[in-house]
Amino acid sequence: MSGWSAGLCAPRLDERAARLLLSRMGEPYDEFVQELVAEYGVLDLVGYALRDGHTPDGTGLGRLLGRRERALAADDGHICRALGLRVLVPGDEEWPGVLDELPWAPWCLWVRGSVRLEEVPERSVAVVGARASTAYGEHQAARLCMDLAERGFAIVSGAAYGIDAAAHRAALAAGGTTLAVLAGGVDVPYPRTNADLIARIGQVGALVSETPPGGAPARMRFLARNRIIAALATGTLVVEAGLRSGARSTAKNARDLGRHLMAVPGPVESGMSAGCHAEIRMGATLVTDAAEVIELVGRIGLDLAPVKQGGVREEDVLDDGLRRIWQWLRPRRSSSVDEVMVRSGLTMAEVLAGLGELEELGLAEHLLDGWRRRSAR
Amino acid sequence: MSGWSAGLCAPRLDERAARLLLSRMGEPYDEFVQELVAEYGVLDLVGYALRDGHTPDGTGLGRLLGRRERALAADDGHICRALGLRVLVPGDEEWPGVLDELPWAPWCLWVRGSVRLEEVPERSVAVVGARASTAYGEHQAARLCMDLAERGFAIVSGAAYGIDAAAHRAALAAGGTTLAVLAGGVDVPYPRTNADLIARIGQVGALVSETPPGGAPARMRFLARNRIIAALATGTLVVEAGLRSGARSTAKNARDLGRHLMAVPGPVESGMSAGCHAEIRMGATLVTDAAEVIELVGRIGLDLAPVKQGGVREEDVLDDGLRRIWQWLRPRRSSSVDEVMVRSGLTMAEVLAGLGELEELGLAEHLLDGWRRRSAR
Numbered sequence: 001m002s003g004w005s006a007g008l009c010a011p012r013l014d015e016r017a018a019r020l021l022l023s024r025m026g027e028p029y030d031e032f033v034q035e036l037v038a039e040y041g042v043l044d045l046v047g048y049a050l051r052d053g054h055t056p057d058g059t060g061l062g063r064l065l066g067r068r069e070r071a072l073a074a075d076d077g078h079i080c081r082a083l084g085l086r087v088l089v090p091g092d093e094e095w096p097g098v099l100d101e102l103p104w105a106p107w108c109l110w111v112r113g114s115v116r117l118e119e120v121p122e123r124s125v126a127v128v129g130a131r132a133s134t135a136y137g138e139h140q141a142a143r144l145c146m147d148l149a150e151r152g153f154a155i156v157s158g159a160a161y162g163i164d165a166a167a168h169r170a171a172l173a174a175g176g177t178t179l180a181v182l183a184g185g186v187d188v189p190y191p192r193t194n195a196d197l198i199a200r201i202g203q204v205g206a207l208v209s210e211t212p213p214g215g216a217p218a219r220m221r222f223l224a225r226n227r228i229i230a231a232l233a234t235g236t237l238v239v240e241a242g243l244r245s246g247a248r249s250t251a252k253n254a255r256d257l258g259r260h261l262m263a264v265p266g267p268v269e270s271g272m273s274a275g276c277h278a279e280i281r282m283g284a285t286l287v288t289d290a291a292e293v294i295e296l297v298g299r300i301g302l303d304l305a306p307v308k309q310g311g312v313r314e315e316d317v318l319d320d321g322l323r324r325i326w327q328w329l330r331p332r333r334s335s336s337v338d339e340v341m342v343r344s345g346l347t348m349a350e351v352l353a354g355l356g357e358l359e360e361l362g363l364a365e366h367l368l369d370g371w372r373r374r375s376a377r
Numbered sequence: 378m379s380g381w382s383a384g385l386c387a388p389r390l391d392e393r394a395a396r397l398l399l400s401r402m403g404e405p406y407d408e409f410v411q412e413l414v415a416e417y418g419v420l421d422l423v424g425y426a427l428r429d430g431h432t433p434d435g436t437g438l439g440r441l442l443g444r445r446e447r448a449l450a451a452d453d454g455h456i457c458r459a460l461g462l463r464v465l466v467p468g469d470e471e472w473p474g475v476l477d478e479l480p481w482a483p484w485c486l487w488v489r490g491s492v493r494l495e496e497v498p499e500r501s502v503a504v505v506g507a508r509a510s511t512a513y514g515e516h517q518a519a520r521l522c523m524d525l526a527e528r529g530f531a532i533v534s535g536a537a538y539g540i541d542a543a544a545h546r547a548a549l550a551a552g553g554t555t556l557a558v559l560a561g562g563v564d565v566p567y568p569r570t571n572a573d574l575i576a577r578i579g580q581v582g583a584l585v586s587e588t589p590p591g592g593a594p595a596r597m598r599f600l601a602r603n604r605i606i607a608a609l610a611t612g613t614l615v616v617e618a619g620l621r622s623g624a625r626s627t628a629k630n631a632r633d634l635g636r637h638l639m640a641v642p643g644p645v646e647s648g649m650s651a652g653c654h655a656e657i658r659m660g661a662t663l664v665t666d667a668a669e670v671i672e673l674v675g676r677i678g679l680d681l682a683p684v685k686q687g688g689v690r691e692e693d694v695l696d697d698g699l700r701r702i703w704q705w706l707r708p709r710r711s712s713s714v715d716e717v718m719v720r721s722g723l724t725m726a727e728v729l730a731g732l733g734e735l736e737e738l739g740l741a742e743h744l745l746d747g748w749r750r751r752s753a754r
Contacts, residue, residue, distance in 0.1 A: 265642030268665040281709045286657045288645040332658050
């Protein structure tokens with residue numbers, strides 16, 4: 001990757017270099033900067049900042065200029081080689097396209113580790129929860145994450161105390177994949193007492209941050225990185241959370257993104273389960289084991305296939321039409337034919353034929369009040 | 378009440394007498410009898426049984442005739458006076474009309490106690506759960522039922538061991554109203570070890586059964602009475618239940634009747650919470666305290682009114698239009714204006730004006746993603 005060296009003039013600025021510079025000059029959560037990026041794009045905005053100090057309509061960019069010299073001085077090529085990192089920007093093959101669904105996507109991501117980021121959102125669960133977790137919560141995180149990791153789901157979390165650490169550790173213990181999205185730079189392990197765990201995640205999983213190397217894990221950066229945790233995962237699971245827990249901001253991001261949101265229940269007197277119960281009351285799916293998580297985030301054929309019969313593999317027989325029907329069936333509530341019609345955009349004849357076929361495949365069942373998704377477990 | 382004395386001829390048979398006779402000759406859960414009742418009505422069916430032994434189209438009624446002599450011999454007027462009971466049939470002022478919503482309504486109800494049954498469904502919670510409850514579940518039942526009883530909600534349950542008993546006891550301790558629907562006759566306390574509790578419920582609350590006095594609490598009668606528990610209550614709350622608990626049959630009845638169904642979560646390892654978690658996954662509302670129960674089963678004005686301001690009572694100001702809007706707002710999820718329009722059948726202008734008015738009254742709030750019901754608690 002080629003950084004944009006200090007002292008060279010504007011014509012050498014390209015999108016990648018502009019994004020790296022912006023990530024060192026501003027903060028992604030700064031609404032002032034977000035609005036300017038939305039209006040001008042990163043490349044032009046950084047160009048204005050470096051060249052004129054203001055936008056064409058005269059908006060002063062002083063807020064970005066305070067860190068300009070330091071940003072220009074940073075040699076990201078050298079830093080990445082020295083620290084064993086890579087930087088991703090939109091358009092890179094490894095850039096997870098789902099990040100662009102965020103209201104304010106990261107400008108770039110620093111990554112350490114061998115996991116390819118673009119594959120993560122297809123088969124992963126963000127497991128988040130309280131720092132001040134209880135033994136109950138840590139046990140649930142460990143149990144669920146071991147089972148999920150064994151089934152090939154990457155565990156995405158934030159490397160914090162408590163539930164985060166229990167989730168990462170369980171994934172590592174199961175020989176699975178785990179990613180930690182950090183608030184500070186990927187070379188700044190935080191909290192310090194989790195430094196060994198974070199180092200291990202960087203070796204066998206991946207450390208990810210939108211904060212440049214060396215950046216401090218400042219408070220606002222924690223809230224901002226929660227949106228990346230939610231976006232990188234197929235679904236988000238809240239294991240334990242107080243009513244005002246940071247984990248609930250990750251949950252909110254998952255909900256806003258339309259991702260599956262799940263929560264583990266617990267004793268009603270436990271303040272650490274109160275946030276989970278509140279999320280369930282707001283629509284999160286209550287889950288008690290990995291199978292129930294996979295029922296939501298798993299893929300048909302791979303995870304939900306019934307016991308094999310006669311050598312027919314479900315992923316071979318399910319065409320697009322059947323998939324479109326199947327995806328609107330729910331495992332625990334019945335859907336009417338009308339509902340499936342409306343959602344799938346198929347005709348009644350197509351829906352009825354498809355439901356019959358899914359029933360024969362053991363992937364749907366017809367109950368008195370409608371149709372349900374069926375799995376073989 | 379006038380029974381139908383043995384030895385008198387058919388002309389004296391009326392609807393009430395026929396229902397009492399049928400309840401002694403057949404079982405309400407007997408599908409054969411249900412179908413005949415649906416076809417001929419109770420009065421004609423009993424007439425055929427007593428007079429001909431078969432229906433006009435020749436269907437034999439031998440199944441009902443085995444207990445005919447005993448039924449004819451019973452002097453219900455005497456029994457009721459002796460045991461301090463009353464019998465209700467449809468059309469009686471005290472008959473709860475909601476019972477007629479059941480797929481197979483009771484033919485009659487024997488009642489002991491001072492509570493007027495027709496008022497119960499308006500302000501009551503059926504609290505059901507495992508016989509083999511845990512200390513956790515009993516504590517939750519007690520806590521919730523005391524609070525509900527103090528707020529004027531009748532607690533309906535089945536006088537069984539475990540959660541049922543904890544629920545009744547808490548209601549009694551709070552000086553509230555409680556009803557036990559029994560599988561056997563109201564004069565047959567079962568389980569025997571709860572005889573004192575059942576007697577107390579009969580003194581200050583009410584004992585209810587569709588089984589005639591003296592009738593044994595047979596297995597099928599337990600399942601059948603669960604539908605009466607669900608029908609008599611505004612909503613049903615499952616406190617603890619195994620996956621195959623009888624409490625879940627009450628839950629199913631509540632769901633089938635379109636009543637509010639709620640469940641208390643618990644530790645995921647607890648088999649006694651597994652049924653609650655399954656119900657929540659199927660759509661029951663997770664609740665952790667009485668306020669959350671009342672949010673569902675309470676009445677506007679009485680339970681959900683905000684703190685009084687300036688002497689205005691909400692029940693005075695809420696006209697039908699506002700009520701129609703308010704009832705489609707949910708306390709925990711936002712509804713869009715479109716959604717409220719579709720559901721209420723009002724125009725956009727009416728909905729917008731109504732929402733604004735509800736907001737001023739403190740009964741709705743406008744959030745980023747739509748409108749929510751608001752309560753003053």
